Amino acid sequence: MFELRLEQGSLLKKVMEAIKDLVNDANFDCSATGFSMQAMDSSHVALVALLLRSEGFEHYRCDRNISMGINLANMAKILKCAGNDDIVTVKADDGTDSVTFMFESPTQDKISDFELKLMDIDSEHLGIPEAEYDAIVRMPSAEFARICKDLSSIGDTVVISVTKEGVKFSTRGDIGTANIVCRQNTSVDKPEEATIIEMKEMVSLTFALRYMNSFAKATPLASQVTISLSSDLPVVVEYKIAEMGYIRFYLAPKIEE
Amino acid sequence: DIFQDALETYFDSK
Numbered sequence: 001m002f003e004l005r006l007e008q009g010s011l012l013k014k015v016m017e018a019i020k021d022l023v024n025d026a027n028f029d030c031s032a033t034g035f036s037m038q039a040m041d042s043s044h045v046a047l048v049a050l051l052l053r054s055e056g057f058e059h060y061r062c063d064r065n066i067s068m069g070i071n072l073a074n075m076a077k078i079l080k081c082a083g084n085d086d087i088v089t090v091k092a093d094d095g096t097d098s099v100t101f102m103f104e105s106p107t108q109d110k111i112s113d114f115e116l117k118l119m120d121i122d123s124e125h126l127g128i129p130e131a132e133y134d135a136i137v138r139m140p141s142a143e144f145a146r147i148c149k150d151l152s153s154i155g156d157t158v159v160i161s162v163t164k165e166g167v168k169f170s171t172r173g174d175i176g177t178a179n180i181v182c183r184q185n186t187s188v189d190k191p192e193e194a195t196i197i198e199m200k201e202m203v204s205l206t207f208a209l210r211y212m213n214s215f216a217k218a219t220p221l222a223s224q225v226t227i228s229l230s231s232d233l234p235v236v237v238e239y240k241i242a243e244m245g246y247i248r249f250y251l252a253p254k255i256e257e
Numbered sequence: 258d259i260f261q262d263a264l265e266t267y268f269d270s271k
Binding site: 040045046047124126127128232233234251252253255 | 261263265267269271
């Protein structure tokens with residue numbers, strides 16, 4: 001049997017909103033470690049990896065490892081029915097082909113349950129080694145989202161360049177060009193407003209803005225985003241999820257033409 | 258996308 005209970009049910013809603021447009025179907029793996037998922041988009045250039053550690057839940061029981069194949073659009077439909085303050089319980093019995101979502105209002109005066117059919121999904125799992133990155137940028141997630149949105153009105157791709165000067169986001173399109181430079185800024189009153197740049201090597205990579213805008217849908221999950229760049233690796237865009245885990249997006253860089 | 262490598266180019270399948 002598998003069962004988890006999360007008092008902050010809105011967190012699961014935000015996770016689904018962050019990934020449902022990128023991935024259609026995914027296997028959610030439940031183990032003693034926690035609730036995790038790895039899936040690629042249909043073109044195999046972007047990957048999302050989610051981890052919610054077991055200790056972050058108010059209740060977590062996993063008698064044996066199970067993998068639940070879920071259509072994310074359908075799961076998002078169900079989670080939309082949960083109130084933002086609702087307590088969410090997810091339950092699956094061994095050997096059944098469905099998962100149950102239960103939503104309890106904080107005052108316990110409304111209790112709903114939804115059963116979602118599971119699917120057989122033949123998903124490919126990639127081994128992602130820990131890597132040393134040439135540059136790691138931490139910045140306010142809302143700022144990153146704003147930059148991606150603004151640049152996508154000018155061009156289709158973004159060049160992210162990290163130098164001693166800061167991190168530069170550039171694009172070009174039919175109407176012209178745009179460059180946005182963010183400098184390191186650690187002197188802010190609130191740590192969530194800081195921009196911190198760790199650079200070992202200068203790096204400059206080009207990515208499709210369409211994907212960056214999709215990743216930015218995770219913005220409500222975290223006040224800061226971490227962008228890890230190396231010249232020979234996919235970029236990692238990471239949003240930490242409270243004390244529980246993370247959602248990481250990997251995106252292959254544009255090939256030099 | 259025509260201009261991007263697949264992720265399998267960088268990461269091995271498990």
